[in-house]
Amino acid sequence: MIDQVAARLLMTIAETPGGKIAASVLDDFYPRQGKQLMQTNLLAPLGNTFAAPLDLDHGDEPLPLIWSGEHGCFGYYNPAAVWITVRPEKLTIFGVNMPVLLARMLAQMEVVGGAEPLALVPDAVWEIGNVRLPGRSKPVPLWVARRLSDPDGWSAFVAATRLRPAPGLRIVLSTTPAVRLPKQMFEGHEIISVGDVADRAAGIAVDPALLAARITNGSPQADVPIAVSADGGSVTVRGKRYTFTGQKHRAIIRHLHDAWKNGEPECLTEAVLEAAECANSVNTLTKAFSGRKDWQEFIKVEGGRCWIQC
Incomplete structure (x- = not known):
């Protein structure tokens, strides 16, 4: 200990x-x-x-x-x-001793299949495998990285993500303190400092419940009008938080948020629905979000196009 x-x-x-x-x-x-x-x-x-x-x-x-x-x-x-x-x-x-550090860090986590960590970038980025988290029906891919505040370290990490794109959501545990992590959101990745989700009574062991809560709640930034968790499940717009549990809802949110971040927020509604793998009969966002209307508070639709407005 x-x-x-x-x-x-x-x-x-x-x-x-x-x-x-x-x-x-x-x-x-x-x-x-x-x-x-x-x-x-x-x-x-x-x-x-x-x-x-x-x-x-x-x-x-x-x-x-x-x-x-x-x-x-x-x-x-x-x-x-x-x-x-x-x-x-x-x-x-x-x-x-990175093998020992990784083992102790993940001591409380359930890694599906018990696979050994794979070094994607020597001494810098490791693929752990899929982990089960409380409250989530499906396992989530997990990486561990260090030195993400260093330009070379960040570049190596980005290069690794391009070779192995995130399947929708990937958690990245970093030894870098939260205040030094890059401020920009990175598509499909929730980057979290180990110190923020460690079990204080167990040194460096990550607490699965804390990690699950962090993923669900996201980490909104005070200096942006809208923040979206990596999986699209949590959206905070000017301080008001919305939660989306449906896979297609999350895919729509991620698509529109990425467009908003890239400075070209307007998207063809048809393309957004297709990217979210909606059925052919679901040809409007109203149908896609059937049963709830709060999405209309920050998503606008007009003339076959849709966009985030905040």
């Missing part, structure tokens, strides 16, 4: 370019949390480094280490020309 400070530290390390941290940093600043992460095998030694990470007396600048034949060890000279020995154990670099 790791505490919440250790969990946050682990997510921070996972966001570094190599997912690495020097033993000296753990020793000097996070001794208790570092011990927890090493004892649970979430951090594993990678090898040695030959630069002390921090010089707290000189602006936190890295200090190069040199080998001293006289002292038989690595170290450095301080400004007073006094030799400072760096203990061998402080030379070690630790890296996030």
